[in-house]
Amino acid sequence: MKVYTTQPFQAIYSLFEHEYLGYLFESFVVQVNSKGQLTLQHQNISAKNADEFSSRLDANDFKLIALVDQIQQEAVVKKFSVKKMSAVDFFLKVYDPEKGDKLLQEKITQHIQVRMGKILELLRDKKTFIMGKDGEPTWKQVNIAPERATVLFNFRRNSDNTHYFPSIRYAGEKLHFQYRNASLICYEPAWLMLDDVIYSFEKAVDGKKLQPFLNKKFIVIPRSVEENYYRKFVAPLVESFDVDAKGFTIRSERYEPSPFLTFSEIKATSLPAILSNGTSENKPEKGDNSRILFNLSFKYGDYEVETQETKRVSVNMEMKDDSYVFHRLIRNVHHEKNFAGELQKRELEVKDGKAILDRGDAFAWLSSNLKDLEELGFTVRQSEHSAKNYFIGEVSLNIGITENNDWFDVYGIVHFGEFEIPFIKLKNHILTKNNEFKLPNGQIAIIPEEWFAQYIELFAFAEGNETLTLRKHHMALVNDLQNGNLATITMSRKLEKLREFETIEDYPMPAGFIGELRPYQKAGYNWLQFVQNYKFGGCLADDMGLGKTVQTLAMLQHRKENGAGAASLLVMPTSLVYNWMNEAQKFTPQLRVLNYTGTYRDKSVAQFEHYDVILTSYGIARLDVELFKTYYFDYIILDESQAIKNPDSNTSKAVRELKSKHRLILTGTPVENSTMDLWAQMSFINPGLLGNQHFFRNEFLKPIEREKDEQKTRRLHALIKPFILRRHKSQVATELPEKIEHTSYCRMTEEQEHAYEETKSFYRNKILTNLEENGPGNTQFMLLQGLTKLRQIANHPLMTDPGYEGESGKLKEVLRMTKNVVGKGHKLLIFSQFVKHLSIIRQELDERGITYAYLDGNTKNRQEQVELFQTDKSIQVFLISLKAGGVGLNLTAADYVFILDPWWNPAVEAQAVDRAHRIGQQNKVFTYKFITKDSVEEKILALQNRKIKLVTDLISTDETIIKSLSKEDIDNLLS
Template structure:
């Protein structure tokens, strides 16, 4: 029957009993007649149609309707039926007396009961009825009790058993409810329907405690289960409700709470092995896991009331314990001071310990750091601190450290004392603990002291960089570390005036140029020359890392001439790539003609250091040092200088090992790119000029390389810069060489020919499917070789498909564009450097130039007379093109005759390309330098260009990376490259 909203109507709520779900309410609207009486005309109302009747509903009605919707059988079925089934089957099978799902029944029961409780709380002042058996919703009107009833539980302990029953009072009068057809319409908490009235109870009575007594006078508890029953059932009742007892005692007791904080170890499970770990990473991760103690410490708060101890899991006002006496039982009803307990919790919270459910869990280092900070204060506030029984007895007293650093002739001596309570421990005893991150230190009395967490950061570098077994010593080049310790109040420092002056210096002193130096130094070159004196005076090794073309050679030669004129006792050794030997010789003859120079190269060189006494400077190559290191290490050089020092970037290579064995008073390295592939390149070079500056290789990998490269740790990056900054001078051309002409860069996009595009797409599809499948099966780390192989093929085809397939006979879009621009440049009287990473590519360009009768110079790794090629290009106006392989000619060449530079193929590191451009854009260049980078459209070259900026920025301009980027490409990056 439809209820009309144009006529009076009333919302009512009707109680009915469901076969499975128990007592439920349903909402209805009922038409009202002219006498304001409810009629039989009614309809069900739900949240779907409630808005139609909004004129007679308030917020409570809407809340009630929504709650009642949630407990109807359709809603319950929809929420809890997991398998596809009918509503009838679901309820029949779930509630089957023999095979029903008991756990699901309990879940549904709790769901329904919690909503029934909310409904009953909202029904005050509403029209409530019992539904008739015929479905009539207004069959019988119900009243809602205006006050809450109370329950008193009675226990009578007799000789043989205990009788137990409740009595109910309403408005002070006993309510007879037994054998009165009363029902519990809700049990969580109890709502009792008696004589057409709905009663609720104070103290949230559990309906299950009343249910047995609706049709029973009392329950008998036999003597043989009495003790268990009293502990599990009676004690909780005594805590929550009024209890009348006969035959045993209930004593109320009150005390002042005394807080107790107990701590114990909580072991954490071993971490799972990492999936797809690359070779070498497993050991590193294992080392990190083993070196850290990840166990947790759990704190448990309890309160002592007299002789009783209670936990804080529940903030109960009353706690009950049962004492069995020879004749009976005593229930000790302890009144807790919840307000005082809360104040103690707040004290802990204000000090960073958040107790939940009576417990707090902290990492071991943090836990003992917390105890060291607050133990004394808490004890003064009345807390008792104790640890649970375990194999270890931890020390939780006061902890302090006192470190002193004194400068001696060649070192800083380090001394200090650590105090754990009454025990004084020499500072050096903590060395291995700090370096290996072992936090536990055993005291003489057997207790275990936990080293404060901050010491592992504050003193890690001090221990890592110090030398000596019985005494700690630091080299002088660790002055910045010593200053940091002093500035952080972590050490008392005593040093000489000279070092104090160094620490406070603002500018490097100006030094006169040597008399025998022929030429002039530009202002920034003179500043570099002064800086070389500065590091020399303090016996530090230096790294001159100016941009390519700023004159590192001439600054170094001026310094070497000064050494000659100021009585250097032995020769200096200058080590470089073979291709640069004659460049250095030519520059030395020009600027420092008085230097006696030996070119220690060639198959027939005189392998004797005795000859060195007749010379001021020995020029040699890295290869010769590697071959002759047993001879060379016998001589004490004045300087050992490494040009293009990235040649020793691999610290474990034979070249690096041989170089480190050389002896000298001073050490200097020259490089435009201190780091090419990894921060380990930096460690290798800095360890040559200032041994021990960055600690051992393993320490550096763990504390700097991994955090910087893998975790992008900015703090570690800044810290590494701070350590190396005093020993590196780096200037950019844009900062200092104002006289250099402008450098203009273009990116020229080249469209593939139709045949080239077909070859490219075919190869891309093949490798894309193969690589992505490999990544899915084995992980990105184990797919690197295949990825490099695929990228190489695609790069070759993007340049010219003939590089990958000699049988290819069609054209290349890029070659056509390169030849067009080359013709234009040459016809206008300019000279151009053409760089490629692929000798094969240069061969193709070479062949095309031959066909067009364009003359060129050529240089790759196999070129014998490199200098002749350079000289010819620089001096012959009829030689307009210089073809150069990037690897062989990207550094060390002066090619200022050219004012155009073509880069034929991009790769990850823009710094390598910049070095190539700087062959032309360097001191001596009079013209604007135009750089053209050729990129094949819709190829992997475009993607590489996009990834350069995203992937390469690591540590300002000092640290960049090359093929190592491949290792850090994500699956998404790889998909993008191959898309």
């Protein structure tokens, strides 16, 4: 029957019993007559139509209606049925006495009980009825008792058994509920209906504890199961409810809590189970597979309780003289919170009595806070179940460094509580990052985490296993240790002076030096004397063309005039031997120079006594290493020292085996491909400066190249800075004429563009598919191959396809500009990375009758080609491969430089330009970089500016750039 909203109506809630779901409520609106009485005219109300009746509904009605909707059988079927089926079929299947789904029944009961409990709480001021058997919602009115009833659980123990029964009181009176047709209409918590009144209870009694007694006076517990029953049922009951006992004792006890902080080691795999209790991790997990779990508990008298136990009362059962004593402990929650707060103040975040820290952090925290905690009354202890016995006392370290003749002595003592351990005993632990150190008493001490960062370099660079010594060239490390208050330093006045110096002393020029050094070259000469004076190896890393050769010759002449006891060895690429001989003859004619090269060289060190300087090549140094090892040189100098950049090459190993009083390297590019280039060269001039290869790779190379770690980059620079002198042309050679740079963009021809797009599509699809499937690691070679082909096509498709018959836009432009430059009487250097490209240019120049000099890696008469270009006015063009012409060439006759194909590292191109733009050049140098428009060349140029951030002039990388390209970078390059 429809209820009219234009006339008075009332919302009511009607209780009925479902065959399977137990007691439920339905919500109705009932029409009210003129006397204010409910009529038989009623209508179901739900969330779907509640708004129609909102004029006479309050907020609680809307909550009630929503909850009532959720417990109706249709809603239950919809929520819990996997398949679509009728309510009848669902309930018959789920509640079948033999084949029913017990687990699903429990879930449904839980769903109903939670909502029934909430509904009953909201019904206190609502009209509530029992539904009639005919579905009449207002059959009988019931009331919700305004106060809560209390339950007393009674135990009567006698010689044979124990009787157990509950008694209920309401408003001070005993409530007789047994054998009175009472019903439990909700179990969790209990709501009891008796004589048309519905009662709720204090302390949220579980209805299952009352259900057996609705029609039973008591339950009998036989002596045979008494102890187990008392422990599992009576003890928890005593904790949570009022209990009246006869035949055994319940004692309420109060004590002041004593805090206990227990720690134990846990594996990372155990974390999910622990954290599911509500504890969150304090920090993200580190590499160590184990963590430390702190557990806060409290001792009351002889009883210990866990913090996460929310009960204010804790009960322990004791058997005594054929009876039982229940010790009912009243906890002091306020004091417990204060103790937890003290941990919080000290940055141990305790949640539900637990905290988890990384193992290193945990023991660092214990070391810092143990004394304070003990003063506050904490007992800090290790779990009895721990596999290891950890030391948790105070940890301290004292290090002293004292200068000796040619090295520093390092001594140190570590204090682990009462134990004094020589610091050197921790060497392998620090280097292998093993933070467990076994003490003499068998305990495991955890080495503080910060020591690994603070002292790893000290142990990596120091020598010796019984005592530690550092070489003098580790001065920067010693300074850092002192500045960080990590060591006490004692050193001589001379070395103290070195630490404080601001300017290098000016040394007189040798009498036998012919000519005059420019001011910056004189400064370089002074610097060479400075590092020699302190017995350090040096790296003269001036830009190409600034006169590293002449500065070195001046220093060698000074050695001769000041009684150098032996000859000096100069090792270089074969192509530079002639240049060194010429320069020595020009500037230091008194130096006796031996050219130790060629197949028919005299393999005898006896002849070295008659010379001041021995010139040889890297190849011969490698072949004659056993011979050279028998001589103790005054200086060993490596020119273009990047030749030993691969520390595992035979050449690199050979020169490191040679013996000398001093060592020096000369290079314009200390790093070409990888930071490891630096290690190889610095380890030659100052052995041990950067530790061994394994250490350097892990501590510097990987963090710098893979992770772009700026702190590690700065650290590396600090270590090498004292031994490197590097000046830029722009800084010092102000007398050089202007260098003017242009970028010339060339359009591809139609045929060229077709070849380019076809190749680009092929590699783009191949690379991006491989990138998705296998990641960047397996794509590098394919990417390099694809980019190389695209660069070659951007130059001229003939380079990849011998059958190509079309033209190249870039070649047209290069030939046009070459004709103009040559026609005006200028001299021109043309550089390409590809010998194939030079061959195409040669053919075109031959056809046009333009004469040229030529140099690539296979050219035998290298110096002859240089002289030809420098002196013969008819030779106006020099074709040079970028790799072969990057070092040791003085081509100041040229005032135009063409770079035909750009690559990642601008330093390589800069070296090429420096063949012309160097000391001795009188004219402006015009550089043209040829870029094919809309090709990978243009994108490489953009990437040079965006991607290659040179951390310093020393650390620039080339091939390593390709390893760091992101998917987006690759996508852009191939778009």
